[in-house]
Amino acid sequence: MNFSEYVVSRWDTLSLAAAEHVLAVAIAIGVAALVGIGTGLLVHETPKARNASLALSATILTVPSLALLTLLIPLTGLGWGSTLIALTAYALLPIIRNTVTGLNGVDATTVEAGRGMGMSRARVLMKVQLPLAWPLILTGVRVSTQMIIGIAAIAAYVDGPGLGTQIFEGLSRLGSVNALNATLAGTLGIVVIAVLFDLFFYAVRQLTVPRGLRVRH
Amino acid sequence: MFDTETEGARIELRALTKHYPGQPAPAVDNVDLDIPAGELVVFVGPSGCGKTTTMKMINRLVEPTSGEIRIGGKDVLSLQPDELRRHIGYAIQQVGLFPHLTIGQNIGLVPKLLGWPAARIAARVEELLSLVNLEPSLFHDRYPRQLSGGQQQRVGVARALAADPPVMLMDEPFGATDPITREHLQKEFVRLQKRLRKTIIFVTHDFEEAIKLGDRIVVLRERSHIAQYDTPAEILARPADDYVAGFVGQDATLKRLALLRVEDVAPAGPPQQAGLPQVAAGTSLREALDVMIAHGSDRCSSPSGVLTYTALCGAVGTGRPSSPGREPEAVPSLPAPEKVVAGGR
Numbered sequence A: 001m002n003f004s005e006y007v008v009s010r011w012d013t014l015s016l017a018a019a020e021h022v023l024a025v026a027i028a029i030g031v032a033a034l035v036g037i038g039t040g041l042l043v044h045e046t047p048k049a050r051n052a053s054l055a056l057s058a059t060i061l062t063v064p065s066l067a068l069l070t071l072l073i074p075l076t077g078l079g080w081g082s083t084l085i086a087l088t089a090y091a092l093l094p095i096i097r098n099t100v101t102g103l104n105g106v107d108a109t110t111v112e113a114g115r116g117m118g119m120s121r122a123r124v125l126m127k128v129q130l131p132l133a134w135p136l137i138l139t140g141v142r143v144s145t146q147m148i149i150g151i152a153a154i155a156a157y158v159d160g161p162g163l164g165t166q167i168f169e170g171l172s173r174l175g176s177v178n179a180l181n182a183t184l185a186g187t188l189g190i191v192v193i194a195v196l197f198d199l200f201f202y203a204v205r206q207l208t209v210p211r212g213l214r215v216r217h
Numbered sequence B: 001m002f003d004t005e006t007e008g009a010r011i012e013l014r015a016l017t018k019h020y021p022g023q024p025a026p027a028v029d030n031v032d033l034d035i036p037a038g039e040l041v042v043f044v045g046p047s048g049c050g051k052t053t054t055m056k057m058i059n060r061l062v063e064p065t066s067g068e069i070r071i072g073g074k075d076v077l078s079l080q081p082d083e084l085r086r087h088i089g090y091a092i093q094q095v096g097l098f099p100h101l102t103i104g105q106n107i108g109l110v111p112k113l114l115g116w117p118a119a120r121i122a123a124r125v126e127e128l129l130s131l132v133n134l135e136p137s138l139f140h141d142r143y144p145r146q147l148s149g150g151q152q153q154r155v156g157v158a159r160a161l162a163a164d165p166p167v168m169l170m171d172e173p174f175g176a177t178d179p180i181t182r183e184h185l186q187k188e189f190v191r192l193q194k195r196l197r198k199t200i201i202f203v204t205h206d207f208e209e210a211i212k213l214g215d216r217i218v219v220l221r222e223r224s225h226i227a228q229y230d231t232p233a234e235i236l237a238r239p240a241d242d243y244v245a246g247f248v249g250q251d252a253t254l255k256r257l258a259l260l261r262v263e264d265v266a267p268a269g270p271p272q273q274a275g276l277p278q279v280a281a282g283t284s285l286r287e288a289l290d291v292m293i294a295h296g297s298d299r300c301s302s303p304s305g306v307l308t309y310t311a312l313c314g315a316v317g318t319g320r321p322s323s324p325g326r327e328p329e330a331v332p333s334l335p336a337p338e339k340v341v342a343g344g345r
């Protein structure tokens, strides 16, 4: 069976795995964006809290994904639960870091102008700093997404959802019938998903970055 | 909020002091100052002398260490800071427009905070854009990044004026523009203030700008100590000490001439006399002198009458008093007018 015949014959399995992969990444990135941006908003002005949250999320990132997933099994079992928790945790650092950098990077005189006009601290944060930091925050979310699309493949080890199953099954049976096809299908599927997510974020960027930040100088 | 709604309100500073934590000396030390309602008072002094700190205490962007601030009789330190700031116009050198909002939204921001209805905000934004000479239909929907530096400064002034506050604080608002644009903005601003009669504190380190704009000037030395507080003419004529004289510079008389206009001096002849260089009645004496020198004449003519060199000197209290029997035309250093006009053509 050549590769295209393989894909056609396993289409149901492959498309389901791909859909699960997308879903797992989408849920994890959605939660991570909420938690990460929220954390960034809360800690960006307080050096101690800021450093603590950045250090924590950086530490998570240094734990090998396989180890983290294994450690989660006693807590959240096999499958979706552990997968989603791990993916969300890995996605946090780029989002928190870019949120903090973006909010603090807003020109101090712009913030002062807002305060000087009688905007409250919270209002300046939400109506001035957040929109101005938004392009950078969005980049953080995008980077996290690309990262966890790859990590999600490893979730197959804890019986998690996604295309990882294809890859690892193929690898474990290397040399036998269709082993290479399975690995190739899983890998290509992940590449396609990565491209689709990037297109999605491009669209989000076009739709949500304020026009005033996109106009030419 | 203050006694007067939109016309200027009086500002009083009493023993106002700011000591930044960790600094060896106070940045502003025990300042007493009264700023009359409707006047434009310029704070001038070297960089770091505490001008900005003094100004920011008035809208409480900086909390005073001690002392009192009153605006229109109200104790500023007892008011809610955000509410207070919505009633004080604030313009800064870096402008600080919000790049993600249109020019219209930037200008309408304080009225929006004050809860004005949308229609009233829209009308006010149009009015303000015209007031600062920006065509509303062209600029309303543009973004700050699409504007030149000078245009942004104008929007900054319009934004500070938006809710028609009785008091405006302006911290080197024209400082970041090129000299030609700055001069233009200054002229416009003087014209604007003539109409609006706000109480304005205007910070600059440029003494020329202080003379051009101020009804009064506060010359500050370090820690915001007041070296002299007086009208530009008085400071130029009688600097309180060497420090102030240093600001005034060598050309104090020329600067004083710049403050007076041709129409302020009693005419020495009929209006628009033919054969003489002509100037407008609103021309400054300094510019009139320039015209006279350029034409090698000791007099020039304007719609309000003839201005002579002697009268010009008299206006700033220099030169010989003109004796009644003698026509004041023979100023030795300048050739006679007839010769000059002929030669100039």
Ligand SMILES: Nc1ncnc2c1ncn2[C@@H]1O[C@H](COP(=O)(O)OP(=O)(O)O)[C@@H](O)[C@H]1O
Binding pocket: B020, B021, B023, B027, B045, B046, B047, B048, B049, B050, B051, B052, B053, B054
């Ligand atoms: N936030 C601050 N913390 C500590 N020192 C400050 C702060 N702001 C200003 N200063 C100091 O106070 C003095 C006066 O500063 P400033 O009011 O900005 O002067 P100016 O506006 O006349 O240049 C300077 O010595 C400056 O370094």
Ligand SMILES: [Mg+2]
Binding pocket: B048, B051, B052, B053, B171
């Ligand atoms: Mg300053």
